[in-house]
Amino acid sequence: MTSQNNFDAIVIGAGIVGATTSLALTKAGLRVLVLDRGPVAGGTTGAGEGNILVSDKEPGPELELALMSRDLWFELGDDVGDSFELEAKGGVVVSRGDDTALRDFAKRQQSAGVNAQLVDGNELRKLEPHLAPGMNSGAFYPQDSQCQPMLAAAQILKRVRERGGIVKTGTMVTKFVIVSNRVKGVETSEGIFNAPTIVNAAGTWAGEISKLAGSFLPIAPRKGFILVTAPMPQIINHKVYDSDYVANVASGEADLQTSTVVEGTRSGTILIGASRERVGFDGSMNIDVLRRLAAQATSLFPILRDVQLLRAYRGFRPYAPDHLPVIGEDSLIAGLWHSAGHEGAGIGLAPGSARLLTEQITGRSSFMDASPFSPRRFQGGSA
Amino acid sequence: MIAIVGAGPAGLSAAVAAAKLGQQVILIDSSPRLGGQYWRHLPSNWGVGRPPYFAKAQELFDEVLSNPLITRFSNAHVWQAEKKAEQFNLYVVRNGVEEIVKAEKVILATGAYDRALPFPGWDLPGVMTAGAAQSMLKSHGVLVGKKFVIAGTGPFLLPVATGLAAAGAEVVGLYEANNPLRWILNLHGLILNPSKIREGIYFLKKLRSLGIKVHYGKEIQSAVSDGVLVDGKKIECDTVAIGSGFVPELSLAGILGAKLKVGADGTVVVDVDQNQQTSIPGLYAAGESTGIGGSSLAVLEGEIAGSTRKGKRLARWRAQVFATGLQRVYPVSNKWQSALTPQTILCRCEEVSLADIHGAIDELGAQDGRSAKLFTRAGMGLCQGRVCGRNVSEIVACHLSRDLTAEERINTAQRPLAAPISLGELGDGLEKNF
Ligand SMILES: Cc1cc2nc3c(=O)[nH]c(=O)nc-3n(C[C@H](O)[C@H](O)[C@H](O)COP(=O)(O)OP(=O)(O)OC[C@H]3O[C@@H](n4cnc5c(N)ncnc54)[C@H](O)[C@@H]3O)c2cc1C
Ligand SMILES: Cc1cc2nc3c(=O)[nH]c(=O)nc-3n(C[C@H](O)[C@H](O)[C@H](O)COP(=O)(O)OP(=O)(O)OC[C@H]3O[C@@H](n4cnc5c(N)ncnc54)[C@H](O)[C@@H]3O)c2cc1C
Numbered sequence: 001m002t003s004q005n006n007f008d009a010i011v012i013g014a015g016i017v018g019a020t021t022s023l024a025l026t027k028a029g030l031r032v033l034v035l036d037r038g039p040v041a042g043g044t045t046g047a048g049e050g051n052i053l054v055s056d057k058e059p060g061p062e063l064e065l066a067l068m069s070r071d072l073w074f075e076l077g078d079d080v081g082d083s084f085e086l087e088a089k090g091g092v093v094v095s096r097g098d099d100t101a102l103r104d105f106a107k108r109q110q111s112a113g114v115n116a117q118l119v120d121g122n123e124l125r126k127l128e129p130h131l132a133p134g135m136n137s138g139a140f141y142p143q144d145s146q147c148q149p150m151l152a153a154a155q156i157l158k159r160v161r162e163r164g165g166i167v168k169t170g171t172m173v174t175k176f177v178i179v180s181n182r183v184k185g186v187e188t189s190e191g192i193f194n195a196p197t198i199v200n201a202a203g204t205w206a207g208e209i210s211k212l213a214g215s216f217l218p219i220a221p222r223k224g225f226i227l228v229t230a231p232m233p234q235i236i237n238h239k240v241y242d243s244d245y246v247a248n249v250a251s252g253e254a255d256l257q258t259s260t261v262v263e264g265t266r267s268g269t270i271l272i273g274a275s276r277e278r279v280g281f282d283g284s285m286n287i288d289v290l291r292r293l294a295a296q297a298t299s300l301f302p303i304l305r306d307v308q309l310l311r312a313y314r315g316f317r318p319y320a321p322d323h324l325p326v327i328g329e330d331s332l333i334a335g336l337w338h339s340a341g342h343e344g345a346g347i348g349l350a351p352g353s354a355r356l357l358t359e360q361i362t363g364r365s366s367f368m369d370a371s372p373f374s375p376r377r378f379q380g381g382s383a
Numbered sequence: 384m385i386a387i388v389g390a391g392p393a394g395l396s397a398a399v400a401a402a403k404l405g406q407q408v409i410l411i412d413s414s415p416r417l418g419g420q421y422w423r424h425l426p427s428n429w430g431v432g433r434p435p436y437f438a439k440a441q442e443l444f445d446e447v448l449s450n451p452l453i454t455r456f457s458n459a460h461v462w463q464a465e466k467k468a469e470q471f472n473l474y475v476v477r478n479g480v481e482e483i484v485k486a487e488k489v490i491l492a493t494g495a496y497d498r499a500l501p502f503p504g505w506d507l508p509g510v511m512t513a514g515a516a517q518s519m520l521k522s523h524g525v526l527v528g529k530k531f532v533i534a535g536t537g538p539f540l541l542p543v544a545t546g547l548a549a550a551g552a553e554v555v556g557l558y559e560a561n562n563p564l565r566w567i568l569n570l571h572g573l574i575l576n577p578s579k580i581r582e583g584i585y586f587l588k589k590l591r592s593l594g595i596k597v598h599y600g601k602e603i604q605s606a607v608s609d610g611v612l613v614d615g616k617k618i619e620c621d622t623v624a625i626g627s628g629f630v631p632e633l634s635l636a637g638i639l640g641a642k643l644k645v646g647a648d649g650t651v652v653v654d655v656d657q658n659q660q661t662s663i664p665g666l667y668a669a670g671e672s673t674g675i676g677g678s679s680l681a682v683l684e685g686e687i688a689g690s691t692r693k694g695k696r697l698a699r700w701r702a703q704v705f706a707t708g709l710q711r712v713y714p715v716s717n718k719w720q721s722a723l724t725p726q727t728i729l730c731r732c733e734e735v736s737l738a739d740i741h742g743a744i745d746e747l748g749a750q751d752g753r754s755a756k757l758f759t760r761a762g763m764g765l766c767q768g769r770v771c772g773r774n775v776s777e778i779v780a781c782h783l784s785r786d787l788t789a790e791e792r793i794n795t796a797q798r799p800l801a802a803p804i805s806l807g808e809l810g811d812g813l814e815k816n817f
Contacts, residue, residue: 014748038750038754039748039749039750039751039753039754040747040748040749040750040754041754041757041758042750042753042754046753046754046757150754150757150758151747151757151758154743154747154748154749154758155747157747157748158746158747158748167748169748169750170750227806228763229806230765230803231764231765267733267760267763269763272806285463285465285638285799287463287465287474287812288813290809291809291810291812291813292810292813294806294807294809294810295809295810295811295813296810297806297810298806298807298810299810304806304807305805305806305807305810306805306806306807307805307806308803308804308805308806309800309803309804309805309806309809310765310767310800310803311763311767311798311799311800312799312800313799
């Protein structure tokens, strides 16, 4: 075996999680190999939106991770350069009826360090002049941001290569090399690669990768649709959500949920997301889902009624039963680390997750308590 | 109930054939007029010098308009479709309002649109597809320029050139990339289809009488504001009409899950059996969406799809031999790629250049048309990659020194929506209980 095939760490997955993790590991001084069976960002990262949100998260470990992650995104922007449309656009949550829930939620977030500003109808209309009448209350979240996730993953991986890392696309991991419950490397469609540390950043397919390694991780797909309109002049300034979006995100119900997030993009198209369905990897078009998204978007912004829908696309969010990401070392196989299951927040949470995992891999102290994310919660070990 | 999507030669003949058997037919087309790409603009009485195909068109128009079994939906775009419990639901936006059409049998006769190959300067204002120039003339009576150059490949350029010249435009030259002498190697295609020889002679005479010079084996290298460059020589003109074959319109076939296949020339088409039935029972396809072969083949396929009559199979076979000849005589080689410069725009909607695509591959890890699109926005604009999708995929494959896989070709040919719909109409559908 040549030293060419030996690395300090192998990252499986060239999505946003694999990209940010490999850059963090590279910066920590490790020689990293990134493997993906497809192209860069060919998985869920290429099929979602680029919201980097704090507004939709309950106080708790995920919010703590999101707040750190959001700041790290802007550090990444400085490091990698303004090449992936990173923008602190701000989010506006609106309520149509009883706004008690929205207010309570915002107040609890404030005490957790989120900049959440309650606004009345007049202020709402200043933020978003085209909102439908009857929206009398809301909250403004200046920290909410966005990026173009495919470009972000690609630009970050470019940086990894510039710093000596290797990125191999079109390379499928087929088998693990394991000696006495410790990883030694992986077998792939392009040969064997060795490393004492292997990171499973395979998103929705992370369960399959764990299985290949003889372990177990309950990650399943949750389908989502996004609508894309024809380009138009900018009429929507922020990301605008319906207040029941938050309830939807935190829900575990299987059947269809839709709650609107409407936002304009730099290219002038408007993105309308997102639905949540647990239907396995069934990729078929669900016309009713599209209708619901459109109805909700036009009820927020009646001006959108005449805008043409150009395209709809779908992706599969990777989710764990408790809706928290899995970040940490496998409890059965030593040297196997997971960062997966970020569900509908993988873009937002990626840099924070990368930092948390890298701190654990390199044995440094963590910026937050990582135990709520430990794979052990599903693998029967103690955290 | 039979629903037919597309009222071109294939859809019209399918409608007539089905109605003759006593079937109820709904004939849906996005245009206000019957006829599809080629026949849409025929005047109701052509007078002298009418082209040979006119008789058939007239017969079908008359029948469709007079047969009470045929209901016409014009200005009607089928944007979405599904098959539920042995029944097809077509979601149609007619005159801006969405409605549902339910049918046990659906015939897709959605045709094709012309393929434009990029070259330096093709994004200048005076450059357009041959189909667009023709349609502006015939639908709106507008000559989009005064002095035309027609370029590309295929016999479909002939009616465009003669049509423009007959309407008073100056056609300074027709540049046909291939040499029709190649027909000598594909003579059976002509011998089996004597009407095509007559059609060819008709157009050659017309070209001569209109004084249009045809340059065989010649391609334009680039366009500038007041002309084009051919063999390093400038030819002055104000408008360039281009077309290099056709791209079948497959959105609905893809949405309904019909099997698609890649033809010998790399074109993706709907896979059909002897009766024009697709892999989905009850779903048929006819005309250019099953392979490019001209209007007479489209008529025969439509007739078979509409009636499932065996009698027309021999005639269809003959026309298919001609279609194969067309592919061989007028191939689109990869040569167009070598004329591009790094600055040449490939996606006009989003202004993505060749250098952008190469950068996405070399620096960002794009490996196929999809990732090149995600990194550059090529194909994300108004036309949704209908113009650039196939070209970009071919460039990516070529840059990575590989061939496009059948799967990639098929992916590039599919779109999740067959036509746009307004968000208002879409949302209102919730209350309509379709
Ligand atoms: C409709 C929708 C909207 C969304 N909107 C947002 C949003 O606004 N904000 C947000 O933060 N998140 C959003 N998300 C979620 C986000 O997209 C995901 O959480 C995130 O992309 C997950 O990234 P990842 O790197 O874990 O997975 P992926 O991007 O899927 O990467 C995993 C990679 O692993 C590779 N792989 C799998 N198996 C193997 C193997 N055997 N060998 C080699 N490679 C393999 C795959 O090819 C893939 O490229 C959305 C998701 C959807 C579907
Ligand atoms: C510029 C040009 C010149 C040509 N010259 C010749 C020639 O000289 N000789 C010859 O034999 N052939 C010629 N053709 C080719 C000829 O147009 C085709 O062979 C013929 O039109 C194919 O018939 P069709 O029925 O398959 O499709 P089309 O005639 O293309 O009809 C398809 C119809 O379906 C409609 N449609 C598609 N999708 C939808 C939807 N989702 N909802 C509603 N309606 C939809 C379209 O609007 C269109 O009207 C030419 C074509 C062009 C563009």
